[in-house]
Amino acid sequence: MAKILFVEDDAALVDLLALALEDAGHTVTSARDGAEGLELTRAERHDLVISDVNMPRLDGFTLCRRLREASNPVPIILLTSRDDEIDQALGLDLGADDYVIKPFSTRVLLARVAALLRRQALHAGAERARAxxxxxxxxxxxxxxxxxxxxxxxxxxxxxxxxxxxxxxxxxxxxxxxxxxxxxxxxxxxxxxxxxxxxxxxxxxxxxxxxxxxxxxxxxxxxxxxxxxxx
Known part of the structure; x- marks a missing residue:
């Protein structure tokens, strides 16, 4: 269905969520940190990026900002551990489309992914009455x-x-x-x-x-x- 880039330094979490996303019909590519994730976005197109906030080398906030500075409109979901990180993200005006606060259930993440991809598809669908x-x-x-x-x-x-x-x-x-x-x-x-x-x-x-x-x-x-x- 969709090509998803999952940027996360917790290998166990990557394995768990990648399996769930693939079971939902998506293709998943993973990156261990924001720097690797940024390189992957430059090498190929993705339908959605899911990124943790706290990572080595390049954090999720910086990854998000650099993608937007490069005029990359790919939808982005940020994974964060604290509510105050959301306040920080809002203050920085990073350009993320959604966020999920840890700990979260796999069902919650899959629902957010489906909703964001559905919003994207609504714009591209042939059923639109106006161009x-x-x-x-x-x-x-x-x-x-x-x-x-x-x-x-x-x-x-x-x-x-x-x-x-x-x-x-x-x-x-x-x-x-x-x-x-x-x-x-x-x-x-x-x-x-x-x-x-x-x-x-x-x-x-x-x-x-x-x-x-x-x-x-x-x-x-x-x-x-x-x-x-x-x-």
Missing amino acids: AVAIGPLELDLDRLDVRYRGAPIATTLTEFRLLEALAARPGVVFSRDRLLELARGDDSRVDARLVDTYIRRLRRKLEAVDPAFDGIETVIGAGYRYRDAP
């Missing part, structure tokens, strides 16, 4: 997962793309954080609504890099966010 969303200088190609603003390409993660799509497809409509999470993630897993603020901050930063005066994503205090109507 693009355009509002003002913003253009989204829903089949290619491409974003352009004033003609300039904008690199986004899958979750960022879906969130921007939800806003831009219905300009002027206010979406709560919970609703945006539901639309962007496509599943009912429980995550902190603060993730939306992180995604919005990253999107604004990327769009402002093209146009410093960008103000298309509006914060509605006490309600959520909306994309401004085109003038």
